Amino acid sequence: MIFNDATWITEELSIFGDATRKFFQAEMVPHVEKYRAQKQVDRELWEKAGEYGILGASIPEEYGGSGGDFSHDSVIFAELGYTGDMSFGLYVHNIAAHYLLAFGTEAQKQRWLPRLATGELIGGIAMTEPGTGSDLKAVRTTALLKGDDYVVNGSKIFISNGQVGNFFILVVKTDSSQGAKGISLLGLETDGLEGFRRGQNLDKIGLAGQDTSELFFDDMHVPTANLLGDVEGQGFSQLMNQLAWERLMLGIIAVGASQRAIEDTVAYTSERKAFGKSVIEFQNSRFKLAECKAKLELLRAYVEKSIGKIIKNELAPDEASIAKLMGSEIQGEIIDECVQLHGGYGYMREYLIARMYTDARVQRIYGGTSEIMKELIARNLT
């Protein structure tokens, strides 16, 4: 278990964490090479995760979920990070569900949450556009009211689950004359939807087994019943509210991944011989691994505390930004050291640590860049 000492850990969560690790080891890890070759996971993995209860862990039972909370999600994402492989776009799926939980109308929750819990719907978040990422207020995809529909025109880029997803929380401008106040969120079911088109599966330096795509909307009709929360112009504040969970989640994944990197590197350097002894016997190796462990434990303590707060709905946005900033930066530093300690083998894709290295790089970019995290933290200083 990644969070054994957390104040919020219960026996039930501990058992759930062990079972989740076994699920990923049995159902995901053996197929990672295949996912990497085809640049996306199989639909079967989504269905199995649905059956197992991973997709709907924090969705209330009345909407088809298991009735857990953020603590269950936290255990899942720590274990996902610990696999060392980020092919499974579970995190954006989970975030889409949390938007519905937080802001969906009763009808929207009943319509979409049970299908997200089973994997019939695979979720994603479509915010970023070719012309704007960090500056969300500047999105240009428009949704103009026509009868009972919004007519949507524009495009999105870098959308995780962009090939396999069939339900997106879509960020649009319902009033282009306004900045943040003109933004709204739409629930977008894409199966058979006219005017919806996917671009190619984008070629990335990491996350080889995960699909990331452009999405295009050409006079795409979306019923007004799909407006999240049934209220226009609230999109920006809805985004700001939910970004806290997304950012903490990335910090949680960083804890799991960093722990895995250290464990694998201790094992490798114990086996590998140079100058007649194990690499781990060199003082430099032991000191570097000691530094990695110390950084991990500081990060873990902060993330554990933050999870305790989000369970009680008390996590402030700047605290979530700290978890994301320091999680992604520390993950990058630890994995970089671990690659070094693997020598040339650390540069070979055949080795998990090499793949973790390229996967880790995006943690500082998506979900808000490190620079944007610093802006958000700095705003609260004065």
Ligand SMILES: Cc1cc2nc3c(=O)[nH]c(=O)nc-3n(C[C@H](O)[C@H](O)[C@H](O)COP(=O)(O)OP(=O)(O)OC[C@H]3O[C@@H](n4cnc5c(N)ncnc54)[C@H](O)[C@@H]3O)c2cc1C
């Ligand atoms: C693999 C991958 C998956 C992704 N998945 C999704 C997804 O599912 N959904 C989605 O909507 N988006 C997704 N993204 C997009 C991601 O969130 C954006 O790339 C990110 O927010 C940065 O936006 P940008 O690329 O437009 O960079 P820009 O905003 O153009 O930033 C360029 C540089 O300028 C810096 N910068 C910008 N503003 C400031 C400022 N005010 N102060 C200081 N520095 C600043 C940035 O930090 C960065 O270093 C994904 C991206 C990748 C690579």
